[in-house]
Amino acid sequence: MGPALKLVVQRVALGLLLLLACSVLIFTGTMILPGDVAQSILGQSATPEALANLREELGVNDPPVQRYFEWLFNALQGDLGTALTNGRSITESIGSRLSNTLFLAFWAAIISVPLAIFLGLLAVRYKDRWPDKLISAVTLASISIPEFLIGYLLMYLVAVKLRWFPSVSMINDSMTLGEKLSSIAIPVAVLTLVVLAHMMRMTRAAILNVMQSAYIETAELKGLNMFQVIRRHAFPNAIAPIVNVVMLNLAYLVVGVVVIEVVFTYPGMGQYLVDHVSKRDVPVVQACGLIFAAVYIGLNLIADVVSILSNPRLRHPK
């Protein structure tokens, strides 16, 4: 087994361990904190009998460790429990919503990743000249406004004033791909703007870092042209940092989606989560929290594995 493979296996094992620890954290976060779930569901006027019944139903009376393992094993088998508010299976409710959320995030990623890398390269190429300054000014501005306000700003301008796209992003299965894309155009634009700023800044820093190293100078001095320098020397060394940047921002995208879905009343995971947090529907919150954490950890894991695999020192052991 080569050292690269060994590192990858170690990293994956670490990721799984982290996920397990996260599930413990989410579970304890909702179960052991001072706050009576039954009381908050039924309100202050609940009778003691009703409270006792609900506690029994929720299984709050069982020891926490036992409840945790029951929850975990059911979740591993795809059973996330039932929602307290409507008694429906959480797995079923999440199924279509998760694919809607991934649909939104997918299109945002498809647009923002190439654009960010291109603009990042542009900023490096014209470092300290006006394209670079313009790009950093725009990124500063878009970092300074919360996502939901960028959402309403675009909704006001594009949907209400210009009437190009609908202001509410409803999608369902009977729509064609074109209709769906038109319906999610504004949220995709908002998400793109939000991650673009971070991604561009980080790409710029990563490439500058590579371009300033000694071997690039050597390559230039031995007479290679700019294209050759980038293709043979800069690019292979920039893969790992760029993939890292992309993955970090995709992970960020997953969180940005939560707020944007609420703004555009898009039927995805984020809206489902926020809805049920205000209804204090703990099983739903736990399930959504676990899924978001899993996606986040998974993307970070991919970033690390790619950077291990793209490192020639590990691929060709001495």
Added chain:
Amino acid sequence: MKNIPISALIGLFLTALYFLTALFAPLLAPYGVAEVVGDVWEPSRIEIMLGIAPEGFTESDYWLGTDNIGRDLLSRMIYGGRTTIFVATAATILSFTLGSVLGFFAAVMGGWVDQVLSRFVDLVMSIPTLIFALVVLSVMPVTIPILILVMGLLDSTRVFRLARAVAVDIEVMDYVEAARLRGEKTAWIIFREILPNALSPLVAEMGLRFIFAVLFVSTLSFLGLGIQPPAADWGGIVKENKEGIVYGIPAALIPAVAIATLAISVNLVADWVLNRTTSLKGGRG
């Protein structure tokens, strides 16, 4: 304090303006925070001056118009700024005190203390902050102290990482070793040797964390899980007036201007502090 660049001066001025407005909100606001003074979504004096108000309106008593139930928006923005800035400041102070003290402690102690703290922070940071906050707020009553506590604790993980990284470099310096050999206690080493030398990167980071806290509390309030009505805050104003957007009423966009100008001015100040400290280090060699 000479040679402050013009951008930092603007930033300082605007930041001070926001904090003073927050401090003296009851004196500056023309109306009460929950006082219904007019009709729903009356156009603002600014819109009328610019000539972009709907037809039929030629004058208005309200600089920013009225909100979804006829309260004066300027007053709500001023009081809202007060709440937002207060919560964000308190959360930032909490996260800095806790994060930097624990970070320094981990760096000074090393060994298993460092391992336990660092791995725990890694674990908390592996869950997105917003998701974690939502999970916690689903079982906790949403009050201002709990909001500050949740935001401060979650953010202290980031401060911890920075403080630890800075302190690890300082910890190997000769003067720290000299203090150790003199027989100083851990508390002395943390507060008298490491803290003064680690202060400038921390102060620059503080600006960014404060902005993050402003954005975060606005997001939570917008989602209905932050400041509860009738109290005003910038995220809540967006939530209350969002239905107007579809009818072309821009009331919900006003907080965007306030948040963006505050964020950019604090960023300008933080950039200046950071540049000043890095060039100082460069000068020292």
